[in-house]
Amino acid sequence: MKQPSKKSALSQSNSIPSPVNVSNSAAEKIKLLRKKKQDHSEILDRLLQGSQTALGQAITLVESNNPTHQEQASAIIEGAIASAGKSIRIGITGVPGVGKSTFIESFGSHLLKLGKKVAVLAVDPSSSISKGSILGDKTRMENLVKEEMAFIRPSPSGYSLGGVARKTRESILLCEAAGFDVILIETVGVGQSETTVHSMCDFFLLLKLAGAGDELQGIKRGIMEMADAIVINKADGDNIKAANTAKLDFKRALHLYPPKESSWTPEVLLSSALYNEGIPEIWNLIRSFEKKIRENGYFEENRKQQSKFWLLQSINEQLKQSFYQNPEIKTALNEQLQAIFDKKTSPFIAAKQLLEKYSKL
Amino acid sequence: MKQPSKKSALSQSNSIPSPVNVSNSAAEKIKLLRKKKQDHSEILDRLLQGSQTALGQAITLVESNNPTHQEQASAIIEGAIASAGKSIRIGITGVPGVGKSTFIESFGSHLLKLGKKVAVLAVDPSSSISKGSILGDKTRMENLVKEEMAFIRPSPSGYSLGGVARKTRESILLCEAAGFDVILIETVGVGQSETTVHSMCDFFLLLKLAGAGDELQGIKRGIMEMADAIVINKADGDNIKAANTAKLDFKRALHLYPPKESSWTPEVLLSSALYNEGIPEIWNLIRSFEKKIRENGYFEENRKQQSKFWLLQSINEQLKQSFYQNPEIKTALNEQLQAIFDKKTSPFIAAKQLLEKYSKL
Known part of the structure; x- marks a missing residue:
């Protein structure tokens, strides 16, 4: 388990008492954060040493929808990618x-x-x-x-x-x-x-x-x-x-x-x-x-093209997801759809208005 | 040509001189705007009466990339859609x-x-x-x-x-x-x-x-x-x-x-x-x-589904367009792509960072 460096701004000297404006709950949060960091850097270390258990844990984080897990997964991938x-x-x-x-x-x-x-x-x-x-x-x-x-x-x-x-x-x-x-x-x-x-x-x-x-x-x-x-x-x-x-x-x-x-x-x-x-x-x-x-160079070239494809694919999917999952947009989309069915607007004008609304959210 | 209503806030009384804070250029802009509005509402009127010339003009506005033309086109379509x-x-x-x-x-x-x-x-x-x-x-x-x-x-x-x-x-x-x-x-x-x-x-x-x-x-x-x-x-x-x-x-x-x-x-x-x-x-x-x-009801249902398809299609296209045509994103995208090729990041982490950057622009 890694210990926080003594040079870290987060480390506390024993001789000086905590300043009063550091609340207990904030301190708890920092400790928790530090622990999580240790957790995923430990998984990463073991994974790089070939541990199947760590690999399984890392993939579980990748597959999780929990935002904290996703952050940990990203950190592990960033540490693993060079290998x-x-x-x-x-x-x-x-x-x-x-x-x-x-x-x-x-x-x-x-x-x-x-x-x-x-x-x-x-x-x-x-x-x-x-x-x-x-x-x-x-x-x-x-x-x-x-x-x-x-x-x-x-x-x-x-x-x-x-x-x-x-x-x-x-x-x-x-x-x-x-x-x-x-x-x-x-x-x-x-x-x-x-x-x-x-x-x-x-x-x-x-x-x-x-x-x-x-x-x-x-x-x-x-x-x-x-x-x-x-x-x-x-x-x-x-x-x-x-x-x-x-x-x-x-x-x-x-x-x-x-x-x-x-x-x-x-x-x-x-x-x-x-x-x-x-x-x-x-x-x-x-x-x-x-x-x-x-x-003939295709191996590297193909992997590059695949990575580019996945980058763009991922962006496009997330652009859509953020838009369509926004609660205000959901409501507005249904309203615009009704207005289209009622012949009060056209699909393209409705799209334009929804995007304008979205850009102001 | 329609005259602005006397009740309009934009109409000027003859007896009171223009206030000094209305500059000549602003007044010109208002006049121009008023003229454009008359233009497209005139096109709309003639179009609804069946004028092929007006129809041709309206389609030319639809096909134009000029933002003013696009606004006029939208106004015409909004006025035409009920018919x-x-x-x-x-x-x-x-x-x-x-x-x-x-x-x-x-x-x-x-x-x-x-x-x-x-x-x-x-x-x-x-x-x-x-x-x-x-x-x-x-x-x-x-x-x-x-x-x-x-x-x-x-x-x-x-x-x-x-x-x-x-x-x-x-x-x-x-x-x-x-x-x-x-x-x-x-x-x-x-x-x-x-x-x-x-x-x-x-x-x-x-x-x-x-x-x-x-x-x-x-x-x-x-x-x-x-x-x-x-x-x-x-x-x-x-x-x-x-x-x-x-x-x-x-x-x-x-x-x-x-x-x-x-x-x-x-x-x-x-x-x-x-x-x-x-x-x-x-x-x-x-x-x-x-x-x-x-x-059997398919006529109406099919047209509704088509409209919905075009609404979503149009949104998805414009979401992508705004993202990829943003100059800062263009630069950042190339940087991230290079980082992926250099094995410093993964396509998904890169996508996430680009989207975070985009949301802050």
Whole structure:
């Protein structure tokens, strides 16, 4: 525990009594503040030493809505950020039933054997409704959960996709500062969540199944286009032939897309996560990807662009939030809406008046 | 020209000399202000009487970036809005070459013969680059342009899609207040422009061509889904057979979409705008559409939802604009971005600090 420096203006000499204008409650507040500062700097210290407990505590602060917790979270991130950024961030998506949990379990275990520290995060805005459909039930990753070098964290619940995204992105930084080499970010195809995950990872992996002839159906065009690799999972037993056919189909489909900014050509691989087959090949592919984009400069450039995107995204969201959550604006907005419906004003004039009102609050 | 009322605080009695603290320049300003007020209330009066010149002047004020013009525009819209909203708003889209101008010429002439007043507006955010690709060359609608009951206005240039949309939507209100019964809003498939037009019209018409077997290709899925009718144009001469085949194909394709909120089942029609064939049938279809949605309440409900959408859209845009165009924020944003790139802060902390700075400006 750090002691306040004796040079601090807040430190009290023993020989001189407290001046009468320092009330007891003020003194209490200062003490509390000092304690909080110690708390979060202690969490930061332990986090930087690789403590998973501290990492968990820090992420809990990030996920909290309490303003004090948010301040502490910011302080921890500010202290951690210089040590962050050194992992490879891998986004993993696929429809329910494709075997994401089994895949992550198998892939993660392989990485652990190679001496990597693996963190698994989730972006699942539906988890607030379904109470954690991804990673919520950690027993689905029985083996990974027992490993000391693995850190598994479900999607924060009770937030919109924007909120989940922000909190997940801050959690990535914290995991990295805690020394995790590989960050796996899992998502399901709920609304815009894939795009969100794509905008926070280096490598985007799409898990697929070989199905009854409908391999290319039901894929949102945009998702295929974002993939750096398509992995056809459950390629085992009677499924191998179908998986090989699907592989060819996907290869052909991928050719239809324009070349990627990263100059990377997406590949199609097979895996059987259940039998741990095809897993080392996927990791090798990701390593060649990383090598290539580090050499051609895309790695750094992409991360810069992602950071810029998140800065602007965050500003835009908070601008809207401050406006729409203001109680006076809420009332005025309803009044203006009624005036529009009553043909007394136009949407644009109403908007102008609301913004004028807002600027004077 | 209206004279200021004698009861006005601004009127001067002849018997009492001006007090010395009213400077000449202040008096000039008051006179100017009074004149401007007369100007725009005169424009409003003439517009409400159906003057196309006044309508043109009012739209020019709407399209101006000059703050005084914008104020005058707002005053005119406020005065006009109670008389607006009585037209049917028809969005028309289709790829270049499909014959939009010829179609609008033919369709518009038909409506004029039925005694309608027809306004044609365009939403074409590319016009600022290509200097008015839609409607810019009014000679493309030779006959319509000569008609007294037709008003044709190209897309405002020099704006983003958001700006074009706002100005077009205000122009719709002004056209309606000037007594136009049918508003045709033309657009090409540039980026989001179809979605934008869809959000400001009652009926959305997609023009198509019967092509060499690729009728269903190259259609953005979302556009087909928005259409209330698909019209296969240039269904004449050798093209009739192909047009009939295309009609069946489109009918089949439309069945794949979920039912519309309006309970309207989209239809596929044939036309030859060049030979004025199929045009009355299209107008009859739109009339049955209007009858149906007025009866089931969708007409009013949809317009309300559209107004609400434009109110929120307009607020969000202006919130961002005020923030990002602030010179101090511009500088601070660049500094924060650099700090992010230098790993001294995170996007979210940077956003928070920028917003705090902004709130204190």
